[in-house]
Amino acid sequence: MCGALAPEELHQLVDILTDVELSAHAPLFHEGDPAEHVFNVTRGSIKLYKLLGDGRRQITGFMFPGDFLGLAVNSEYVYTAEAVTDVKLCRFPRRKLDVLRERMPKLDRRLLALAMDELVAAQDQMLLLGRKTAEEKIVSFLLMLARGQERRGEKVDPVHLPMSRTDIGDYLGLTIETVSRTLSSLRKAGAIVMEGTDRVHLKHRDRLEEVAAAMT
Template sequence: MAWPPFDNPCLTPPPQETGLLAPCAHCEVRHLAVCSALDQEEAHALYAAASSQLLGPGVVLARQGDPRKHVYTVVRGALRLVRLTADGRRQVAGFALPGDFVGLSGSPTHQHDIETLGETQLCSFGVEAMRRLAERYPALQAKLLERACIELDSAREQMMSLARMNPTERLADFLLKLAAREARAGNPGPMVALPMPRADIADHLGLTVETVSRCLTSLRNRGLIAMPETYRVEILDFAGLEALNGG
């Protein structure tokens, strides 16, 4: 296995080792990933089955209907999960951010296109290798089941949000969820990264690009957010955003 030779704190071990193999011991998203449930021996076994990928923007990891051969942990960057409906419409089912595990499914084929958003670093595992590790290590199997349940709950919540919220409320809810994910990653500040373009947000929330832009402007005019950069939003009033989507 060859780890990419670029300067990243996840891949640069400090002088004092902690018992885990680098880069696992020093990965900035390990506490968010499925491997967080593993002890030293188990983490070594997982590391031995892993390969690292550093990909540029717009790389397609899998197409909808392809055989499911690999699963991935996002270390840096982001992925989007895209599905084409029967009538040819594009739907962004979700986004995978650092710490997220992608490809977990009971289906033998991928249910979505999986594409990179910007430069993205992944830990990749063969499906069969991951299955054997899960059978061998109950803690890993439990963590994978927990992730599957979280994804199911998130999908149900997304369906409810699209049904009961107006466009501005949908966008407020989306920003709050991104902020919560950043907080879990150790970045609780008001700045929220938007690694996805406006068109992806629109296709995720069931809106048009024009509506997303209008809603962002509306939230800014209300003093709830600021937009210092195209791909960054500063949340100025968390309580105000929460009030929009019913708390």
């Protein structure tokens, strides 16, 4: 159930975890809440976001099965976490996890590796937000989801979009209209085929990879 853990760690960790479930759109915690737990997604997807004073929102990441969230050395969560779909997670109390870290130094190493991976993803996202066009953003996003499905051993072909257009916009720094229009134009250009509103077939993935990296 807590798939992403190394076997030797798993044994000790199962003692302190609790399974939790959440319905779609339910919040898991809010930015500024005391960070009492760390979570691992086991099923469904979660979005993480930050808000500006006037309501503008930036989604900093979507979490899928195997991903950790709530990692923070500080005492407060720095973003809000909200269920995109119905989700199942396992929850680790930070206090107990800290005790475990004392006894099991390898755990810190593992958490460091996870944090570094997130950091690499965050830097890619900065490049996307700061310097890519709407089309490049959408294509990069679709490829990121496709890679995620691959990594988790799921079927790659119809890329699944569990989140709303609003969420996609708030992740890519675009409006919902631009998201919709860009998907339509990719569809008209034959680069993708939509199956309903939440499944996408990528045609010529190699060419899409080039668009995302802005190879001229």
